[in-house]
Amino acid sequence: MSSPTFTDLRERLAEAVQPGQCDEIGVRRLWWAALDTLQQELIRLNVSEGIWLAAPLPALHEPELLQHLQGWVWAPEHLDQLRRGVAALPPRLGLPIKGSMDAKSEGLFNYQRLALRHDDGQDPVLLVITPSLQVALALHGEPQQRQLLMRCDPTSLGDVLSLLGRRLKDQSPNDAEQLHAALEALGPLHSDEQFKERFWPGLAERLTVSAPALMLQPVVSAETKPENASDDLNLLEALTHEVRTPLATIRTLVRSLVRRKDLPDLVMKRLQQIDVECSEQIDRFGLIFHAAELQRQPTEANLARTDLESILRSLAPGWSEQLKRRDIRLSLDLDRGLPTVMSDSHRLEAMLGGLIDRSSRGLPGGSELHLGLQAAGARVKLQLHVVLPGSATGPANASPAREELGTVLSWDPTTGSLQLSQDATRQMMASLGGRYQPRRDRDLTVFFPVQNDAD
Known part of the structure; x- marks a missing residue:
């Protein structure tokens, strides 16, 4: 047998x-x-x-x-x-x-x-x-x-x-x-x-x-994968799971301590910082995990009308606090009265956070991350633009030196930071209705289709 x-x-x-x-x-x-x-x-x-x-x-x-x-x-x-x-x-x-x-x-x-x-x-x-x-x-x-x-x-x-x-x-x-x-x-x-x-x-x-980070949806891709792609994706999914699991354990232990009433203010503040850092990394590796799933099991995307302006305004305070810890300022320029777009509001929140992290990671203190949202014909245009302290041009504002690690990850050898590759980011944004276009340096633009009356 x-x-x-x-x-x-x-x-x-x-x-x-x-x-x-x-x-x-x-x-x-x-x-x-x-x-x-x-x-x-x-x-x-x-x-x-x-x-x-x-x-x-x-x-x-x-x-x-x-x-x-x-x-x-x-x-x-x-x-x-x-x-x-x-x-x-x-x-x-x-x-x-x-x-x-x-x-x-x-x-x-x-x-x-x-x-x-x-x-x-x-x-x-x-x-x-x-x-x-x-x-x-x-x-x-x-x-x-x-x-x-x-x-x-x-x-x-x-x-x-x-x-x-x-x-x-x-x-x-x-x-x-x-x-x-x-x-x-x-x-x-x-x-x-x-x-x-x-x-x-x-x-x-x-x-x-x-959590939105657990709900990202793949899109159809006709690309032929290498014979060892499945093994690479198994490896990547194993890595992200092994990273997120101890972080989730640490966060659980921290939250159990925060409930105590006898801790000094300084200890409480440090515990809250640990909680936030764990949550951010869990979400970041959650994106990587689901980018790997996207490569493995592509499916059709299901999109619905989404108020992108409202989503950005509701998430901006949390992003500002996150960037503030690295001495980076977030500024908003969001047009009002924009039409709704075709996307998925819950899954989009996690992906937008990933874009903020991608553009800001490794920036020096005093930098500014400018987030804009404007109408662009039959689409709505989302832009992220980085302004470095003292000057917005020159070698200091160059894109980070990223090396591709397979189909999903890129690695910055100067900081050791792992991020989604450009192709993986583009494919995940496509699953949410967005057309992702990286610009010079760290800047990027995403176009979302406007919701039509017939949709």
């Missing part, structure tokens, strides 16, 4: 379930909301022991869980290249690459890593077994028929665990023995029959506050 694949596992979870009706972006939103819902439920139950098994990347990130649960993660085989592929990154972004992670030496990362096979597919799977709650989550389905699967019935979970046990025994007998011992140590399991009645309403509530 051949070793089970994760495709087999997903198909078992999908038995007796009607096909889904989601597109790729919608089902990914469901996945992230489901992870949050499940983790908060486990925290509410005060779980202190258990196991989790996931693919193709780690799914759990809450520190209250990771310090108690033992994990096994099937990740892309090329994850071992991360240290070589991103050797230019600062040491603080070092990743847990090899073998098992000791909780005392590696903080919250406590899992064994194994290699995925080509026939495992890329859709995520998570199985959590604790004495008080057992749940399996997965994404499944063909394009435009995607769905989130959640099973907590003993029969389905028993079959899934059996498949994973066989896979682990074939791939790593020592890990299979450890899994068996961990399950034995849990003792009798209580099946919570009421969990599904709490899960779906909880997931719906979380969808209403989903």
Whole structure:
């Protein structure tokens, strides 16, 4: 009998379930909301022991869980290249690459890593077994028929665990023995029959506050990808996940401290700064993650009327505060009464923040970032223009020296900063209805189509 694949596992979870009706972006939103819902439920139950098994990347990130649960993660085989592929990154972004992670030496990362096979597919799977709650989550389905699967019935979970046990025994007998011992140590399991009645309403509530950075949508591209493009995208998605996960953990710990009332003002201020910095980097790497998804699974864009002027005015105060910390000033020149454009307001917010970051990163203190919005015939023109202190011209205002790292990333060797490549930025803006045009130096222009009465 051949070793089970994760495709087999997903198909078992999908038995007796009607096909889904989601597109790729919608089902990914469901996945992230489901992870949050499940983790908060486990925290509410005060779980202190258990196991989790996931693919193709780690799914759990809450520190209250990771310090108690033992994990096994099937990740892309090329994850071992991360240290070589991103050797230019600062040491603080070092990743847990090899073998098992000791909780005392590696903080919250406590899992064994194994290699995925080509026939495992890329859709995520998570199985959590604790004495008080057992749940399996997965994404499944063909394009435009995607769905989130959640099973907590003993029969389905028993079959899934059996498949994973066989896979682990074939791939790593020592890990299979450890899994068996961990399950034995849990003792009798209580099946919570009421969990599904709490899960779906909880997931719906979380969808209403989903972060825009998790909802960027791909566009159709007929470009032929190199044969190793899939491996490169696996690597990049693994990198962005591994960066965002510890940042999310740090932010969670910081927010738990901020709730205390006995901290000095200076400590409180520093904690709030850490929170903001973590959030910005999580959003930045979220854009990179979804740029990689865009390359992997292009789909048609769904656009609707969007009040771009209102979006810019509402986001400008936050951008100003962000730039102020680097001694950069943001000035606005937004025409009033502009027609609505065709885009997606929620996803556009995250992308606009990415453009602000792209134009301002590495600027010297005293610089100014000018944001303009004007009518341009049948389009609305968004412009970003950089003015350096003392002079707006000359070598000091030249574009940063960026080197392309594959189809998604560019790297500034003078600062070590990673950004979306020009092609990836152009394609992501196209998915939001915008025509992206980089100008001289750091300047850029984006044209958005005006909404017609017939639209």
